[in-house]
Amino acid sequence: MYAVRMENITKCFGNVVANDGVRFAALPGEIHCLLGENGAGKSTLMRILFGLYRADSGSIYVNEQLANIAGPRDAISLGIGMVHQHFMLAERLTVAENIVAGCEPRRNGLLDYDRARRQIREVSERYGLAVDPNAVIEEISVGQQQRVEIIKALMRGARVLILDEPTAVLTPPEVDELFAVMRALRESGTTIVFITHKLKETMEISDRVTVLRDGKTIGTIDTSDATPDSLVEMMVGRSLPVHDDQRMPPGEVVLLELKDVSVAGRKGSRARLDGVSLAVRSGEVLGIAGVDGNGQLELEEVVTGLRRPSKGRIMLIGKDVTGLDTGRIKDRGVAYIPSDRLKRGMVDSLSLARNSVLGVHRCADFSRRGALLENAVREHAQTIVAKYDVRAESIDQPMGSLSGGNQQKMLVGRELARPHSIVIAAQPTRGLDVGATHYIREQILSSRNTGKAVLLISAELDEVLELSDRIAVIYEGRIVDVRPASQFTERELGLLMTGQRNEV
Amino acid sequence: MGLRGDVSRFAYSAVAVLLALLIGAVLIGASGYSVKEAYSNLLVGAFGGVYSLATTVVMSTPLLFTGLAVAFAFQCGLFNVGAEGQLYVGALTSAVVALALSGLPPALRVIMALAAGAGAGAALGFVPGYLKAKIGAHEVITTIMLNYIAISLTTFMVKAYFRDPGPVDQTVLLPPGSRLPELVPGTRVSLGIVVGILAVALLDRVIRGSVLGYEIQAVGRNPHAAEYGGVNVRARTIQAMMISGAVAGLAGSVEAMGTLYRFIPYFSPGYGFTGIAVAVIAGQSMWAVIPAAVLFGALQSGGQSMQLFAGIPMELMTMVQGLVILFVAAPTLGSMFLGLRLRSSEKGGGRA
Amino acid sequence: MIRARKFSVLLGIALAAVMVMGIGASGAAAAKPRVAIVFATGGLGDKSFNDSAYDGMKRAEKELGIEFDKVEPQAVAEYESLLMRFAQTRKYDLIISIGFDQADALQVVSARFPNQKFAIVDTVVDAPNVASYAYREAERGFVVGAIAGLTTAKKGDPRVVADKQIVGVIGGMDIPLIRANVAGYIAGARYVNPKVQVKYAYVGHWADPAKCKEMANAMLDEGVDVLWLAAGRSGLGGIKAAEERNRYAIGADSDQGYLAPNNILTNGMKLVDNTVYMAIDAVLKGKFTPGINLLGLSEGALGYSKNLVPADIIAQVDKLAAKVASGELEVPDDIDKVEPWLKALGK
Known part of the structure; x- marks a missing residue:
């Protein structure tokens, strides 16, 4: 017996077929990964299950009963909950207020906040979802906000919990915590549908995997029978070649250098970049690892002339370019892949x-x-x-x-x-699917292999580890460590990135 | 964008015109006038016969220029509400120069007077462009302010320095050699319309085929990306505003040299503002300014007959014109002001 | 241009569709005489020339049995095409232009339609088929001048400066037309009151109320208690000054009493309604007279409004006006001619 079963689901948006006869079924108490590239139809399928979209055809069974889900209210009453990629929380309200919004416990027609807080504590203790009911949403971390969403879904009686790319916004330690919560939920019999395009996470957490490609179901397999390669092949339709590692040894010539560069913060706040010194040599990739918002954007903008440093010098191929505009800097041989491609790149x-x-x-x-x-x-x-x-x-x-x-x-x-000798690549694969990511990483490596100097700024730790020859860790606008990539472990980087230097 | 976009845009405009005329018909009927008489006069007055067509062209000519001026500024993301003021300085400058150069051969005289009018418009356009680029002052505010200044200044200049010694505040009548030649004898269809079409062709080339136009478009659509692409955003902003001002200035020059044969204070019934509606209908295409201007010219010219022979009061006629503007232009204007993009609805609903 | 043509076709279709749905039939051919009028750009509702002209048309419709079409242009550039379109129909017995700024357009159109009769009010267009209606400006100056000269001699009126007997006039521009008004004013005041002193000045602009107010204040300082403003929009400044100082002002052209009900003594009126009526009447009677038609008190084209003028003064002034109208008294139209004229009359 399945907790949910979706048969022959078809959904079109105009001419685009988002789901084409999709089948999907999840067992009670399993973590079921819904894997696929961007645009494969994963989110659409789950939005149909949660009642946000109406399928053009096909049927949905909940506990093997044919279900007519016309909207999220129907889905919730059938025990289905969903945590979206973008949270649906009121920033200025407290955790408790957000959780009870829409299903407020009442006493004599008034909101019964004491009862609400009690219920929240119960749920959060049972599953290890530590969160303070009185905290205001805008003041807690993204990981905690996610927990609020999960608690909200559970308190509405979710037996099937859909998580849409939940790890995209989390740091590595937060991912570990989320996985612990997911396991605890599984123990209590909750079914979790985990939407992702990351292979590593799929292998680590799931019991079974359903792969979608181009709006069609490719298959469902037990995770224990899967390998990363076999999953990639299911997702992409072909296997990805291993990165070609025919490379020149890194040169000694420094092509890009930052000397004690600072960017002042707004009045009263701390500097966005604080005395950053870095050197990138020909034929190497220097990766900047860090949690988003620790000075990466400022570093990117200051190197490319979109922002003037308040202090320090920037040297391109031995020449001082501090204060030149972007056009002039690029004309001196810089290829620049901006982090915000919609705003800057096109x-x-x-x-x-x-x-x-x-x-x-x-x-x-x-x-x-x-x-x-x-x-x-x-x-x-x-x-x-x-x-x-x-x-x-x-x-x-x-x-x-x-x-x-x-x-x-x-x-x-x-x-x-x-024509270029230096590549500044900022978040080059953000939001891209496996195929495109792979392709772009290959391009960056092949640039390096022809002797270019590459500065890679990325919030994806995997990417930094995979591509970099050396890694510099940035935290609160400072470079806290620079070493050859092989000398870091992932755990070490995770701690450095979150400012826990002493524990390394 | 593209041919398909143009066609559907025009189909939409045609439906909007029809709808506006239908509502106009109800209003006319309800006010006790004959709808058939009103609209047959509108049609005949705009297109029936040489003189009607000529009047439509004469009425369209200033709108062709002001519409083009506003449409060009749109390309740089600028909303030039100052075409009215630019038109006044262009008109006065051309009239004065055309008079002052009466010793030169007519062709040279006319060319120099036109150039002077365009230059005056460009100079007035420079001010909001510069203020926008340097201190971020919004061009809508500055151009509106400059309209008042320009209209009052030209009036003052006429009274103080360039007055015809008669009872009326206006400049001296231009001698025939200082006028734009009449193309169709007996009408006021002048070389101005040709100048207008040339201006459209030129600006279309600038937008679609030049580095300047490319950079202006990039600045208008995404200044951040333009900056990233090495474009001098400030310089392009100023230049776009000056070009727009020059074209609006020419609207005045052509009116003064081809229609009125002199400068008269307060001569414009708001050509610069109607130009905004023309530009909104034309959208992204410079060429589309021509039919859009003709639409308004035809309404004005046909409206004359409606008033003359169907006895429709001016108020009712203006209302019908207003309805057409509202229906044709409002969706685009609304989306422009609200920042809603029509495109987003096309993009939405992809596979999530 | 291809698009333009396409669009015209679309527009044509749209219009045709609307016409099919149209209701009512077009008017039957008129047997009555037909007159067309092109107003000045200010449009109807201006409480001045246009409204007054429209009143004249309505009176002609009622009393002379004509039909008329009217049009309110929105731009100076429209005058020519509007006159042209009227003329092209060849069905109007007379086409009337209101206001001096139609002169350029009428010059062109009248030349192209030599058999069409035109009339223009308040300016002169030199053409064989245009009757230009202008005014014997001195005559209205004379009547309001007489009212001023009698009023300044009144006792017990707080708006009159005791024992001074000074009146004034401010003209818009120093041009013959205004000088004739001023001359008439001086003549009128001195004719009824030899003791009166008359001050006069010109603003130099038709639309500079601030300067006019300054000049008016200077005159009021000297003891002027009745001031005529023959200065277009500039005159508003003078009226304001008189109101502030509580002296008498005299308006021009139309009844401006509403501007300062306690201080506007009278107005030197141009009766455009009568002018228009007369122009039509002349054509109907076969007495169309191209060239300059000067109108004055006798034709009822000039006059004064009663406003605050006391009955005794009205009686005296009406007698004088009748003398002018009958030709018994010929008002000098130049300031230099005023003194000799007074002497000749033994005043």
Whole structure:
């Protein structure tokens, strides 16, 4: 008997088929991973189960009873709960207020907060979900906010709990804590549907895995029968080659150097970057590891001229470039993959062709006497599309109509196509699926292999570990440690990133 | 964007015009006038015969320029509400220069007067552009303020320095050689409309085929990305505003040199503001400014006949024109002000 | 341009569709005489020329049995096409232009339609088929001047400065038309009251109320207690000054009494309604007279409004006006001619 069973679910958005005859079934008391690349239809399927979307066709059974789920209220009354990727919490209210919103315990028509707090304590103690009911949401960490969402779902009687990419927003220690909670819930008989595209987590936590690809069910297997490679093959439809490691040894020439660079904070607050000194040599990747918001954005902007340092110097190939604007810095041989590709990297309403020359449009290849050379621009765009496997209908479609992965490929292609000796790659695979991530990481490595200096700024610890020759850990705007990558363990990095230096 | 977008845009505009006219019909009928007479006069007055067509062209010409000016500024993400003021300084400057150069050959005289008018408009456009680029002053506010200044200043200049010695505050009538030549004898269809179409063609080339236009578009659509791409955002902002001002200035020049043959204070019934509606209908395409301007010109010209021969009072006629503006332009205007993008609805609903 | 054409077609279809749905039939052919009028850009509701002209048209409709079409232009640039469209129909016995700023347009259109009769009010267009209606400006100056000269001699009125007997006039511009008004005013005041002193000045602008107010205050300082403002919008400043100091002001063109009900003594009126009526009447009677038609008190085209004028003064002034209208008294139209004229009359 299944806790939930979905049969032949089909859902279209306009011309796009998001779910195409999908089957999915979860047993009571199991952790069931729903695995697939971005756009495979995972979230859509679960939103249908939770009543946020209506399936075009197909049926849903809860405890083997045909269920008619017209909205989240129906789903909740059937014991289904969902924690979204983006939390649905009122920032200014307390934990308790958020949890009871919508199903307030009442006494004499008034809210009974004492009872609410008691219930919250009970639930949180039982599953190890430590959280203070009186804390205000905006003052607690993202991990704690997630717990609030989980408690909220449990208090509404969820027996099937859907977690949509819950680890995306967490630091490594928080992931471990979440997994402990999930195991405790499993012990008590709760079914957990865990949406993810991360193989490692799937292997670690799940009992069974269902893989979706292009809106179709590829299969359901026991995790014990799976290997990371077999799961990738199910997700992508082919196996990914191992990164080609034909590389030049790192050189000795320092191509990019930061000397004691600081960025002042807003009045009264501490510096965003505090005396950062770094050197990146030719043929190496220097990875910056850190929890988001510890100065990575400032580092990225200061190196690329989008922001002026309040102190210190920035040297490119031995020349001081402090205070030059982005255009001039890039012209000195910097390829720059910005962390916020929508804001910085592209003009989403302009065509692929137009975007393919952003930043190089003034050079002689693409313009003459003030006129854009339309043919040269189009040719350039075609070359990038072909070389970087950008999936697009035409180079005339607006950039914004591409998927995130294809936008990023286009952008990386453009940056690596310009003459450069230094690559600044900030969050280069954020939000991308496995295939695109793999591809872009390969491009970064191949840049390194041809002797470029790469500064990699990434919140994905796996990525930093996989690509870097050396790793610098950033915490609260300071570089707390720099060593060759092989000398760090993941646990060590996790502690350094969260400021627990002494425990290393 | 693209041909399909244009076609659907025009289909939408056509439906909107029809709808506005239907509601107008109800209003006209309810006010006790003959709808058939009103609208047949509107149609005949706008398109029936050489003189009607010519009047439509004459009425469309200033709107073609002001619409183009506003549409071009839109490309840089700027909302030029100052076309009205730029038009006044352009008109006065051209009238004065055309008079002052009466010793030169007519062709040279006309070209220099047009250039002076465009230059004056550009100079007035520079001010809000500079204020926006340097201190972030919003161009809507500054251009509105400058409208008052420009209109009052031109009036003062006429009274103080360039007055025709008659009972009326206006400049001296331009001698024939200082006027824009009439294209259709007996109408006021002048070379101005040709200048307008050339301006459209030129700005279309700038937007679609030049480095400047590319950078202006990048600044207008995503200034952060433009900065990342090495574009001097401030310089482009100022330049876009100056070009827009120059085109609006030409609207005044052409009106003064091709229609009125002199500068008269307060001559414009709000060409600069109607230009905003024209630009909103035209959307992203420079060429689309032409049919959009003709729509308003036709309403004005047809509206004359509606008033003249169907006895429709001006108020009712203005209301019908207002309805057309409302229906055709409101959705775009609304989304512009509310920051809602039509695109987002197309993007939504992908596979999550 | 392809798009433009396409759009025109779409618009045409839209209009055609609406027309099919249209109700009512077009008007039957008119047997009555037809007149068209093109107002000035201020439009109806201006409480001045346009409204007054419209009153004249309505009176002509009722009393002369005409039908008329009217149009309110929104821009100076529209005058020519509006006149042209009226003329093209060739069904109007007369087309009337209101206001001096239509002169350029009428000059062009009248030349193109030599058989069409036109009239223009308040300015002169030199064409064989245009009747220009202008005014014997000195005559209205004369009547309000007479009222001023009699009023300043009144005793016990708080708005009159005792024992001074000074009146004033401020003109908009130093041009012949205004000088004629001033001359008439001086002549009128001195004719009824030889002891009176008359001050006069020109603003230099039609729309500078601030400067006019300054000048008015200077005159009031000197003891002027009745001040005529023949200065367009500038005059508003003078009226304001008189109101603030509680002296008498005289308005111009239309009844401006509402601006200062306790201080506007009278107004030197241009009766555009009568002018328009007369122009139509002349055409109907076959007496269309191209060229300059000067109108004055005798034609009822100029006059004064009664406002605060006491009955005894009205009686005296009406007698004088009748003398002017009958031609017995010819008012000088230049300031230099006023003294000799007074002498000749033995005053």
